Amino acid sequence: MNDFLNTVRPYLSTEIFLLALVLGVFYLGIIIYQKTKITLLQPLLTAMVIIIPFLIFTGIDYQTFYQNTRILNFMLGPSVVALGYVLYEQIGHIKGNVISILTAVFTGSVVGIVSVVLLAKLFGADKILMASLAPKSVTTPIAISLAEKTGGVPALAAAFVVLCGIFGGLVGPIVLRRIGVKSKIAKGLAMGSASHALGTARAMEMGALEGAISGLAIGIMGIMTALLIPFAENLF
Amino acid sequence: MIRGSFYILLFYFLGEMLSKLIGGFVPGSVLGMVLLFLALYFKVIKPESVKDVATSITKNMAVFFVPAGVGLMVYAELVSKSLAAILVAIAGSTILTIITVALVQENFEKRRAKNKELQK
Structure with a gap:
């Protein structure tokens, strides 16, 4: 078995195979999600649940996987930029909402930072962990630099951003339904503020307006959080 | 397709530069989003030129x-x-x-x- 794995590993470690694997598994995830309509079965989760054990089993390290699929990671940047177009298409809906949008995201940012720090503290987290958790709701590049500035671990902060994105993407639509929110702007704003681009990916599924507002929320949340985190340090 | 991809990468690049200028606390992609929006709003570029690429990549963000x-x-x-x-x-x-x-x-x-x- 080990001999066999050693023989095939170089082929399985190629860019062609790993990219095909990611897209294939994600496609499978889409089919499963569409067939079952179970919220928990997000294509991203399905892909992670299949790929992580696959890498462990075949002995391909994460560095190799990341190197060979980095084109996908790179595409995160352009996809955020492209939200500028979606926002332009939806601008008519935003007019007259500027003050409410800024107030809502500012309040959300305060609540998000304070609650994550206090909850972590309650469960015995240390300062390093709290500093890495505080910027969890913003996109990875902002979160990493904020965590660094306040004495957190950048790699951990990046992991928490992903966790927060997956969780918010999963439960966000359920929470919004539960509290009976009807406004499309409110829904998109909440998804993007709490769970950055992953929340936006889910908001895009709700509709173009929700998606556009969610994209806008990523930016506003990032700026507000960057301004608020220095004050949050007093809580650590 | 080519034109749209070019504009998106161009605004991404401009966003990155602007981000460096202000000390990096807002990432380049977010600034790129704002710049692309402003360019469309003030009719510097035509919406049709980025429509196809922008729609298809934003609809499939999760895979990234x-x-x-x-x-x-x-x-x-x-x-x-x-x-x-x-x-x-x-x-x-x-x-x-x-x-x-x-x-x-x-x-x-x-x-x-x-x-x-x-x-x-």
């Missing part, structure tokens, strides 16, 4: 998270040490953030709708 998501395997040990604290804090705070933002925004909208009715 696979490499980062799989990266959680590297931090499994670090994360598992304080798993309870991390999970409770992230789950609780994310739900609170969603509720806060949604309710504040919806209240504003409701109040505005009521004011409009009173004026009639």
Whole structure:
């Protein structure tokens, strides 16, 4: 078995195979999600649940996987930029909402930072962990630099951003339904503020307006959080 | 396709440059989004030129998270040490953030709708 794995590993470690694997598994995830309509079965989760054990089993390290699929990671940047177009298409809906949008995201940012720090503290987290958790709701590049500035671990902060994105993407639509929110702007704003681009990916599924507002929320949340985190340090 | 991809990468690049100028606390992609929006709004570029590319990549954003998501395997040990604290804090705070933002925004909208009715 080990001999066999050693023989095939170089082929399985190629860019062609790993990219095909990611897209294939994600496609499978889409089919499963569409067939079952179970919220928990997000294509991203399905892909992670299949790929992580696959890498462990075949002995391909994460560095190799990341190197060979980095084109996908790179595409995160352009996809955020492209939200500028979606926002332009939806601008008519935003007019007259500027003050409410800024107030809502500012309040959300305060609540998000304070609650994550206090909850972590309650469960015995240390300062390093709290500093890495505080910027969890913003996109990875902002979160990493904020965590660094306040004495957190950048790699951990990046992991928490992903966790927060997956969780918010999963439960966000359920929470919004539960509290009976009807406004499309409110829904998109909440998804993007709490769970950055992953929340936006889910908001895009709700509709173009929700998606556009969610994209806008990523930016506003990032700026507000960057301004608020220095004050949050007093809580650590 | 080519034209659209070019514009998106161009605005991404401009966003990155601007981000460097202001000390990097807002990432280049977010500034690129704002710049692309402004260019469209002030008719510097035509909406049709980016429409196809922008629509298709924003509709499939989640797949771009696979490499980062799989990266959680590297931090499994670090994360598992304080798993309870991390999970409770992230789950609780994310739900609170969603509720806060949604309710504040919806209240504003409701109040505005009521004011409009009173004026009639």
